[in-house]
Amino acid sequence: MSSQQQNHNADLQEKFTLLMRGLGTRTVQYQQNVAASLGLYNNDYISVDILREKGPITAGELSKLTGLATGSVTALIDRLEKIGYVRRQNDPGDRRKVIIVPEYENKEEVYNTYIPLHDAMIELASSYTEEELAFISQFLGKASSVLEDQIQRLSSASNQTSSS
Amino acid sequence: MSSQQQNHNADLQEKFTLLMRGLGTRTVQYQQNVAASLGLYNNDYISVDILREKGPITAGELSKLTGLATGSVTALIDRLEKIGYVRRQNDPGDRRKVIIVPEYENKEEVYNTYIPLHDAMIELASSYTEEELAFISQFLGKASSVLEDQIQRLSSASNQTSSS
Incomplete structure (x- = not known):
């Protein structure tokens, strides 16, 4: 070359x-x-989005994924529970744990907010051939993995700092 | 079919x-x-990132792009100015306007935070042929445009609500 x-x-x-x-x-x-x-704080909404993807997790896990302090996450869950976007329940697998269960997918206002983006993305997708779309999808999976690694790295670095 | x-x-x-x-x-x-x-609030950091991409803009424009209320943006700029990440200056093109100038790119801690992601993305990029990478890049531009349209839509919808 x-x-x-x-x-x-x-x-x-x-x-x-x-x-x-x-x-x-x-x-x-x-x-x-x-x-x-939607009239939500950013962090609240982002947490809702993380819960949607990860399913029920503990407050500690949510704290790690968002990078927010435990106290902030507690207040955040309180707010979201109040408006019916999440609920706390005992983990069926380990009764000592409390998990946060997303409840918002049935909320019409949340659903409606996403429709235009979803439709626009489907339109973009339909401009590609099946082969091209499979290639793009594979790339998106790889890019997600790269970000996931970086999140882990940052998250473990900040845990080391706070425990040292 | x-x-x-x-x-x-x-x-x-x-x-x-x-x-x-x-x-x-x-x-x-x-x-x-x-x-x-970096020890920053999320919104502060996101604003820094927007400024990095858009260059100097007014507080009003930053408010629109972030979806944050004007008062929140004022406090946010105060905080960022205090730690030397941005400065306010009169717009050279219109002295009645004050623009927010990003100053953080030379900050070593910000630069260092991004290096591992940048390196990982370059590694991902180098796993593709030139033709494939050009195709992916074109797709990324289109996906950005889709999001840009959606941001505009949401932002003008909320402006209509607040002015009605």
């Missing part, structure tokens, strides 16, 4: 990281706007 | 929207963990 070709590749790779970062910023902004339109 | 084939495509498209949503949740979690590791 010529050095010119290598430079070109490096440019493409840098461009790719900028595009990923741009997509990330927009994702975060979108979430903030959804939260605002 | 057979109805079985159509179902298969619809499945792939739904799977794609779930993967996008999963990537989105991880992006938001990653940002939260970065904010926590």
